[in-house]
Amino acid sequence: MGVDRHPGPAHNTFVVTIGWAPEVRGILWMKAVAALCCAGAAFYFATLPALEAARGHVVLVHFFATWCESCREELPALNRLAVRAGGNVTVLGIAVADADQRMQGFFATTPVDFPILLDRDRAAAKACQVATLPTTFVLDADLHPSFVVGTDCAWDGVDPKELTSTSDRRGCAACKQKSQQLITFLGG
């Protein structure tokens, strides 16, 4: 497990308004919402060098906090999901507003194999319009956000094959066009 301090890129120049779906429990694949929000998230994710190495895999960008009870239970399950996927699913954790010492203490007792970025000032969460924790963005092999899981999720019940087959771009054509423009604009 590697812990990096996020440098805080200048991403606040672009904000996309999100209309979150009503409260749900369990797995929620919010295609319509993703079409609205993933442009902002894609813009942000394009600034993360940590994601480049994962290109070609399905990626779960998971926003969490150790002060969030359901998040603490979900992290080991995400780790197990990545193991079950056999390298076809990559996880990146983003810890929101967590104290450094608390993070170190938590992962000393609850280790995971995926990298963790420290979003100390909530900048990443704001850039991706993350309203609640945990929230997980599912990116396709081109690092394009396909879905958002805007609640806690029983990852042990998710079949990795199902995850990879559903995380395509079909539900997010408008978003794809917009985010591609943004990435082009960034010179990526």
Place this chain on the structure above:
Amino acid sequence: MTMHRREFLKAGVALTFAAELPTPARADVNFDPTPGTWRTYQIVTRLELAKPDGVSQAWIPLPSVNQKDWIKSSGSQWTTNGKATLARDRHYGAEMLHVAWAASEEAPVVEVTSRIATQDRAVDFTKPGTLEIDLASADRKFNTAGTELIPVDGIVKQTSDKITTGRKTEIEKVHAIYEWIVENTFRDAKVRGCGIGDIAAMLKTGNLAGKCADLNALFVGLVRAAGIPARDVYGIRVAPSKFGFKALSAGSEVITKAQHCRAEVFLTGYGWVATDPADVRKVVLEEPPTNLAIDDPKVAAARKTLFGAWEGNWLAYNFAHDVALPGSNGPKLAFLMYPQGETGNSRLDCLDADNFKYTIKSKELTAA
């Protein structure tokens, strides 16, 4: 007695509102904070960085609220082997002691001794307000604005509007929000510390569980969204409740984990008024025998009293939100209620007092 028409109208509103207040089911539950007896306390905060790793810093909140009718701060003194500076937040006036230690210091330590005096607060809503008591325009604007975690637009505004529909006066609106908090939120013992206070997330998820920094922040946000000044007051319990409420007491002289956030609302004619709906939910959860019914006499007493009154067994540090720690490159704090520390550019866990580490002790100097 001569009563002017405007005073009469105000009195009418107050009396109507007072008639709405719930009445304790049993007369033997006495929770009647009454101003008149000042009590003086000495608070000693001792901080020792357990594992210094290079240059270290610490920030200790100091009692910096002085209100002539309920709290007086007599200042603080300190000893340290670091370089100490008295710092003040420029937006809220929150005071803190900032201490810096060189990397060569193997045992950073600071001890702060503060002295404060408090008394009970209570507003009598059955009496007419005083028309002269109003808030300056700039202060009204400041105390109705949003903060990083307490927005006053979007879902917060929508919820506030829904709660206050049909309520005409300030008191009626604030009381409706207070009752809504009491009836719709609950205290969650699993939440670390006093909570985070991210009220938009609470409303969006529908998860209205939390502790004082969550529940009272939600109260403040909803009141502000109604256009009425309100503010969180961050502090710590310093003594047992003289009314016997165990849940509303500091259990011993060691108050390291007794931090508590209260709330005030500004009601024209009455000034800043004490409120604490979060403590009503604390009585529900924690007052022996615990998990009390909402209509339990103890809960009913707390529910009635904590709209307009609170007991002076608690001190206020400050009203501050979004606090930038001087000398730190780290993120702002949502609020400053716990000692803070950094070593080797890593922020320490302020809620882990045993490993941080720090202790806070309280001693009453003047008996009631």
